Amino acid sequence: MPEVVFLHPDLGIGGAERLVVDAAVALKRRGHTVTMVTSHHDPSHCFQETRDGTLDVVAAGDWLPRSIFGKCYALCAYIRMIYTALYLAWASGIEYDVVICDQISACIPFLRWFGRNAKILFYCHFPDQLLTKRLTWLKKIYRAPIDKLEEKTTGMADMVLVNSNFTANTFKETFPSLADVNPEVLYPSLDVSAFDGDVEPAGDLVPNGINTLFLSINRYERKKNLGLAIEALGELKKLVTAEEWKQTHLIMAGGYDDRVTENKEHYMELRHLTDNLKLNDQVSFLRSFSDAQKLTLLDSCTCLLYTPSNEHFGIVPIESMYMKRPVIAVNSGGPLETVKDCETGFLRASTAEDFAEAMTKFVKDGGLSKKMGQGGHRRVISKFSFEAFGSKLDSIVNNFAK
16 A cells, blocks of 8 residues: 655644645545655644644744745745755655655655655646736846746656646646646545534624624635625615614624734735725624534524635635535636536636625525535535545555556
């Protein structure tokens, strides 16, 4: 049975981290020896499986800086990942036949040059160069060699996996020199066992006297377009009665890390937006919630609002649908493959008006959430089950290591 190492830059809380943790658990359950190697792992800010002994986690290189005077985050991330790869190859003593790395491909040549004769699989959540803006000539100069390095090193992997057909198409458009590389789609999945347990009472998480509860779950990052949910709630006020409005609420729940400047800045930006729209009584904010709290929030809500545009995949809509809660998402990217419009939720343009129009349906029709929620649950079971995900990955790894 091939021994597998997962190489991941920062094992915190996010969609990419959820995927690699699920992948590691899936392979371990099928008999593989699995180790996760990362540059940062904080037991107080991570998924439970990485701190309760389910998975073996080794951290190396956290002493390296995450930025240089608040700049050069990408360069520092590349250096940290390369260091972690060298640690794995030279100093870890870990036996492995397959390395699965993701997010940062710069580590691949070092694994190939200095590591043992192992197969290297790269999981591309989305091309890194598309996740940043180049608003100044200095930023363009800084990013040019990094972008070239990403393309070159991604092509050095033995195999590339992507999380959706949308990402596969984007991969082809972004990396023209890799025309001979055909990424295989491995949809992220849901480990439903984590969602089938008892749900804790809402307590103070959810305000009393609410009939329609909208929920947003995403990291406090500007690219997630979280302001859309708040602006849509402001538009919703114009479409419902005063009594309906009093019984409507939005919870903004998101991953938050004090070490990340953008998390802190964007959280305050959203608070200011809420204040400017005079929505303070209708909006609550929650930062860095636990897995148990997430289950409670999903169980308590009427509908999930998923606001990113061109999201590569997006695991939160899958979680919501499994919990029998419909989703309103932007009609681009991954949600086009996960959310069935008008059956498991609504796909809408990225405008406050369009989102508000869909939200109104749940305020006016008390039975719509249950009806669509049942359809969403069935869709997740049939298309995005943990069993299907694990079986496909296990087959890939076993064939890979031959």
